[in-house]
Amino acid sequence: xxxxxxxxxxxxxxxxxxxxxxxxxxxxxxxxxxxxxxxxxxxxxxxxxxxxxxxxxxxxxxxxxxxxxxxxxxxxxxxxxxxxxxxxxxxxxxxxxxxxxxxxxxxxxxxxxxxxxxxxxxxxxxxxxxxxxxxxxxxxxxxxxxxxxxxxxxxxxxxxxxxxxxxxxxxxxxxxxxxxxxxxxxxxxxxxxxxxxxxxxxxxxxxxxxxxxxxxxxxxxxxxxxxxxxxxxxxxxxxxxxxxxxxxxxxxxxxxxxxxxxxxxxxxxxxxxxxxxxxxxxxxxxxxxxxxxxxxxxxxxxxxxxxxxxxxxxxxxxxxxxxxxxxxxxxxxxxxxxxxxxxxxxxxxxxxxxxxxxxxxxxxxxxxxxxxxxxxxxxxxxxxxxxxxxxxxxxxxxxxxxxxxxxxxxxxxxxxxxxxxxxxxxxxxxxxxxxxxxxxxxxxxxxxxxxxxxxxxxxxx
Numbered sequence: 001x002x003x004x005x006x007x008x009x010x011x012x013x014x015x016x017x018x019x020x021x022x023x024x025x026x027x028x029x030x031x032x033x034x035x036x037x038x039x040x041x042x043x044x045x046x047x048x049x050x051x052x053x054x055x056x057x058x059x060x061x062x063x064x065x066x067x068x069x070x071x072x073x074x075x076x077x078x079x080x081x082x083x084x085x086x087x088x089x090x091x092x093x094x095x096x097x098x099x100x101x102x103x104x105x106x107x108x109x110x111x112x113x114x115x116x117x118x119x120x121x122x123x124x125x126x127x128x129x130x131x132x133x134x135x136x137x138x139x140x141x142x143x144x145x146x147x148x149x150x151x152x153x154x155x156x157x158x159x160x161x162x163x164x165x166x167x168x169x170x171x172x173x174x175x176x177x178x179x180x181x182x183x184x185x186x187x188x189x190x191x192x193x194x195x196x197x198x199x200x201x202x203x204x205x206x207x208x209x210x211x212x213x214x215x216x217x218x219x220x221x222x223x224x225x226x227x228x229x230x231x232x233x234x235x236x237x238x239x240x241x242x243x244x245x246x247x248x249x250x251x252x253x254x255x256x257x258x259x260x261x262x263x264x265x266x267x268x269x270x271x272x273x274x275x276x277x278x279x280x281x282x283x284x285x286x287x288x289x290x291x292x293x294x295x296x297x298x299x300x301x302x303x304x305x306x307x308x309x310x311x312x313x314x315x316x317x318x319x320x321x322x323x324x325x326x327x328x329x330x331x332x333x334x335x336x337x338x339x340x341x342x343x344x345x346x347x348x349x350x351x352x353x354x355x356x357x358x359x360x361x362x363x364x365x366x367x368x369x370x371x372x373x374x375x376x377x378x379x380x381x382x383x384x385x386x387x388x389x390x391x392x393x394x395x396x397x398x399x400x401x402x403x404x405x406x407x408x409x410x411x412x413x414x415x416x417x418x419x420x421x422x423x424x425x426x427x428x429x430x431x432x433x434x435x436x437x438x439x440x441x442x443x444x445x446x447x448x449x450x451x452x453x454x455x456x457x458x459x460x461x
Contacts, residue, residue, distance in 0.1 A: 076165065166445070173439050174237040281449060370447050
């Protein structure tokens with residue numbers, strides 16, 4: 001019987017050997033599939049020098065032209081050192097999960113005793129090879145635990161990939177919007193400077209009062225401050241994008257962005273389809289379900305281990321000088337005298353009920369978060385469309401009419417300059433509305449996949 005048990009343990013250990021690399025590859029492949037299907041980009045794990053050199057060449061090719069939003073996500077998922085570190089950390093966790101399913105190694109004990117009797121030296125040797133029978137009996141449970149940990153690692157890796165893609169896309173949106181707003185802030189400053197210079201000259205020839213000139217000069221001074229803020233915002237958002245993509249100094253220096261944000265889509269996404277997709281694919285819901293299923297399977301095991309939590313079997317060989325060798329085995333079992341396992345069973349039941357209610361709350365949170373994020377997305381879309389279809393055309397009409405009135409000498413040059421400033425301010429607000437929409441779009445995509453993000457606050461002009 002002992003030999004058979006030991007043989008079974010050895011066979012099980014051999015079957016589990018070599019599974020670490022398989023689990024790692026499976027988790028990475030799953031994250032790559034999610035990246036291709038849901039994020040539209042290829043997740044790459046750079047494990048060789050050739051792969052790293054190829055990634056460098058790919059990054060340089062993407063940076064050779066103005067970087068688009070999809071290109072930014074592609075660059076983050078294929079080149080960023082932070083993402084590569086995350087992949088290696090996931091591989092280490094997968095290897096640990098695989099190791100946890102393996103049986104502990106057998107223990108070999110050697111004892112040597114010597115004594116002298118009547119001038120004769122007697123030697124006693126004891127050799128014992130032991131292993132845990134309980135660990136062997138609980139091997140299926142250990143394998144289930146390893147499977148659960150591997151599933152948790154897989155979902156955690158997928159969640160981190162979604163987060164990296166979302167951060168890259170949102171950083172790109174913020175950088176392009178800030179750069180675009182800086183261009184218009186520069187136009188406002190140029191208009192204000194021209195107005196202030198004209199007011200100074202008119203005051204010098206007596207055609208302007210000090211109050212009128214001071215008003216124009218105050219607006220020009222305020223435009224300088226606004227331009228400085230816009231320049232700093234553009235610089236900060238650009239550096240945030242550099243960090244999200246993991247670019248080095250040379251790559252950051254050649255990074256160029258498009259002149260403007262993409263146009264709004266023709267129609268917003270449908271809320272019903274978004275909610276259905278979210279409940280079927282959200283990673284946190286999948287994780288809660290997997291945890292609940294694991295806890296449920298472990299309930300039966302806890303009823304056994306709460307009473308018998310140790311069982312060891314050993315093979316012993318003892319030899320003594322002048323005597324025939326002795327062979328046998330030893331069996332050790334803890335006696336449930338002081339601890340009958342009732343507290344362990346109560347803890348297991350409470351843990352299961354906590355997991356059950358946690359899974360239910362996760363589903364509630366997921367549904368609520370998707371509704372909240374979609375509400376922010378739809379509001380941002382309506383506001384951006386309102387600016388595009390209503391406010392900007394009205395401002396343009398006003399500007400055209402004022403230009404006609406100026407040509408007819410019905411209004412002065414300062415009225416025309418003031419209207420020009422108002423029109424530029426409306427364009428800046430339109431850019432902010434477009435930025436809010438694309439940020440909300442990225443947040444909605446992350447919430448659907450299972451990386452909940454707070455609904456993006458809408459900027460107040």
